[in-house]
Amino acid sequence: MSQLVIQNLHVSIGEKPIVKGLTLTINSGEVHAIMGPNGTGKSTLSKAIAGHPDYTITSGDVLIDGVSILAQEADERARAGIFLAFQYPSEIPGVSIANFLRAAQQARLAEGEEIDASAYYKRLYSKMDLLKIDRKFTSRAVNDGFSGGEKKRCEILQMAMLEPKFALMDETDSGLDIDALRIVADGVNTMRGPNLGVLLITHYQRLLDYIVPDHVHVMYDGRLVKSGDKSLALELEAKGYDWIKKELQAATA
Amino acid sequence: MKPPTDTDTLTAPADATTVENPAVGIDQTAGNFSYKVDYAFDAGTGLSEDTVRYISSVKKEAPWILEFRLAALKKFFSMPLPTHWATKDLEAIDFQKIRYYLSQGQKPKRTWDEVPDDIKKTFERLGIPEQERKFLAGVEAQFDSEAAYSNIKDIVAKQGVIFVNSTEGLREHPEIFKKFFGKVIPTGDNKFSALNSAVFSGGSFIYVPKGVKVAQPLQAYFRINAENFGQFERTLIICDEGAEVTYMEGCTAPKFSTSTLHSAVVELVALKGAKIQYITVQNWANNVFNLVTKRGIAHEDAEIKWIDCNIGSRLTMKYPGVVLKGERARGEVISIALANDGQHQDTGAKMIHAANHTTSNIVAKSISVGQGRSTYRGVVHIPKHLKGCKNNTECDALLINTNSRTDTYPAITVRGDKNSTQHEASVSKVSEDMIFYMQQRGLTEGQAMSLAVNGFINDLARQFPMEYSVELKRLIDLEMEGSVG
Structure with missing residues (x-):
């Protein structure tokens, strides 16, 4: 049982504040969805938590089980259990998925310890079977020339292999057709369980038909402005984001 | 200069305090150490006719070799540095501050047990004996000027393969080596081939008889141990008709405060239907000037393939070439260069087509890191009167961080309408994302x-x-x- 706590977080890109005081607690076993209009800071939030060097955390804190991760490099945060499923995953020409994941596993071992290659492949293949991914897939170079759906499938496979404590899924559904969306959703649902906390970042409610969240939050202008259960997503779908904006204006007026 | 004597005695054991954590394996940390060695033969600092005469007399060379050396020295002094097209950094080399010959005076050892302990320690740290024990058909390891250890497994010797150092090759087998020596790369090919021709020592001489296919690679290891030292090995490989051989060389040098010069000449001759594969992995310290001339002649149906990996050095200038002299000859250069901060890798390939239906292939990849600089320089020449010749050239550069520089100078001359060439170049970046x-x-x-x-x-x-x-x-x-x- 783990806990990810985001405490009054402020994030800037350059001089520009993007996230302006966001607080959220995610326990393992829970699936939280953050919805909101474009440009409201959703992706910035996930990249800042993962430690992207372009995003400066100006105040607030992020803690895993009470320990702040803000002083850690991106790779240390990853090894501490943070996984970011990218909206636009990078291509790594010449590096096969199998070798990439192997290097990532190796990086998690103590110095001088060597990965057990046959155990690694056994595990890789069992995860692929579970996610219904063809064996040939892992001999391809990471994301190199992949379709949108293949890239997302590659992210899901990495997530299954690395078994993070918390997965941040950044607009995982963007650019996916309905079949690819199902693959992603099936993957996440397969991994869903008491050891994994999930933060789904999405613009559309459609993903939430497939991955049903425990909690839904609305993000607007760098803050969470409304929280509820899955019915909130449906309400947003019906009324649009303008409804939230008006509500906010009424509250501040 | 020490007087040339015949002593075979070794003095001064290695400075034991420099030996800690004797790691096995060839890596930079393992290479970054040196031993205190008292050299029995030392040509002193600076370059003159006396230097050349000293080297020649230590080696007890035939008069024609001394003549060859002296003529080369004249040529060297008469030629300008090629700074009209190459980097001005060459001017930083002070030829009068370099030591041209250092040797402990030992003859090449034939078994590991005979190798002096301190040199053995060097090679053990570099992983040489372990590799040798495992699978190598032969090893020639050069410590400063002379081969300290060379061994050729019985099976290769039984096939009639000659694998010796250059001194021994010229002395024991002049009938074979004199015919080809200095013919692929003439003395005056460039200033540094002239320098090498004047002061060469060490390097391998290999002859593979007709039809003999050497199943396992022959290996050489070159190491610079002394400060201000220039290493000038000379390698000649002759592969007779239908014969095949793979040769691998590795190079290291510890980091000294002053720069070091490595200037080798490598000549390959692949007679009719022969195949030579020559593999280099160099890992020089970043103050070594590495200026090497490598060329092969491929006769009818013969094949020469250079695989060249350049890591380290302050400046590397190296353009392995193949002269495709006989019909259907094939030439290939596969080159990888990594230029880190303060390094310049100026590498490439030359393919000279001189017969019909000859084919050549060049694949060059360079990586520039930080302030490192990579240059690809290539020549492909297919004259008009030939037909059925093909060339493929690919140059790919990878840049890591924005300060890196990469240049490509492919000179492809294809004349006539019965020949073809294709050229591709790409530059990519390792992005922050x-x-x-x-x-x-x-x-x-x-x-x-x-x-x-x-x-x-x-x-x-x-x-x-x-x-x-x-x-x-x-x-x-x-x-x-x-x-x-």
């Missing part, structure tokens, strides 16, 4: 960069013999780890 992506999976920045680099050269590295691709990967890992700031 790519590094972040990999870091997000748990790899450190250094691991991420070396993975990106290894991915970039992966299709070439796969062509290497296993142990060399493993070594190359390890060298890249070390380079990249050191480059994270």
Whole structure:
């Protein structure tokens, strides 16, 4: 049982504040969805938590089980259990998925310890079977020339292999057709369980038909402005984001 | 200069305090050490006719070799540095401050037990004997000027293969080597081939008789141990009709405060239907000037393939070439260069087509890190009167951080309408997002960069013999780890 706590977080890109005081607690076993209009800071939030060097955390804190991760490099945060499923995953020409994941596993071992290659492949293949991914897939170079759906499938496979404590899924559904969306959703649902906390970042409610969240939050202008259960997503779908904006204006007026 | 004597005695044991943690394996940290050695033969500092005469007399050479050397020395002094097209950094070499010949006076040893202990320690740290024990058909390891250890497994010797150092080759087998020596690369080919021709010592002479296919690679190891030293090995490989051989060389030098010069000449002759594969993995300290001339002649149906990996050095200038002299001859250069901060890799290939239906292939990949600079320079020449000739040239550059510089100068001259060539070049970058992506999976920045680099050269590295691709990967890992700031 783990806990990810985001405490009054402020994030800037350059001089520009993007996230302006966001607080959220995610326990393992829970699936939280953050919805909101474009440009409201959703992706910035996930990249800042993962430690992207372009995003400066100006105040607030992020803690895993009470320990702040803000002083850690991106790779240390990853090894501490943070996984970011990218909206636009990078291509790594010449590096096969199998070798990439192997290097990532190796990086998690103590110095001088060597990965057990046959155990690694056994595990890789069992995860692929579970996610219904063809064996040939892992001999391809990471994301190199992949379709949108293949890239997302590659992210899901990495997530299954690395078994993070918390997965941040950044607009995982963007650019996916309905079949690819199902693959992603099936993957996440397969991994869903008491050891994994999930933060789904999405613009559309459609993903939430497939991955049903425990909690839904609305993000607007760098803050969470409304929280509820899955019915909130449906309400947003019906009324649009303008409804939230008006509500906010009424509250501040 | 020490008087040339016949002593075979060794003095001064190694300074034991420099030997800590004797690691096995060839890597930069293992290479970055030196031993205190008292040299029985020392040509002193500076270059003159006396230097050349000294080297020749120590080696007890035939008069024609001394003549050859002296003529080369004249040529060297008369030629300008090629700074009209190459970097002005060459002017930093002070030829009068270099030591041209250092030797402990030992004859090449034939068994590991006979090798002096301190030299043995060097090689043990570099992993040479272990490799040799495992699978190598023969090893010639050069410590400063002369081969300290050379061995050729019985099976290769029984096939009639000659694998000796250049001194021994010229002395014992003049009938074979004199015919080809200095013919592929004439003395005056360039200023540094002239220098090598004047002061050469060490290097390998290999003759593979007709039809003999050497199953396992022959290996040489070159190491500079002394400060201000110039290493000038000379290698000649003759592969007789239908014969095949693979030769691998590795190079290291410890880091000294002053720069060091390595200027080798390598000549290959592949007679009718012969195949030569020549593999180099160099890992010089970053103050070595590495100026090497490498060329082969491929006769009818013969094949010469250069695989050249350049890591380290302050400046490397190296353009392995093949003269495609006989019909249907094939030439190939596969080159990988990594230029880190303060380094300049000026590398490439030359393909001179001189017969019909000859084919050549050049694949060059360079990686520039930090302030490192990579230059590709190539020549492909197919004259008008030939037909059925083909060339393929690919140059790919990878840049890691915005300060790196890369240049490509491909000179492809294809005349006539019965020949073809294709040329592709690409420049790619390891972006911050790519590094972040990999870091997000748990790899450190250094691991991420070396993975990106290894991915970039992966299709070439796969062509290497296993142990060399493993070594190359390890060298890249070390380079990249050191480059994270």
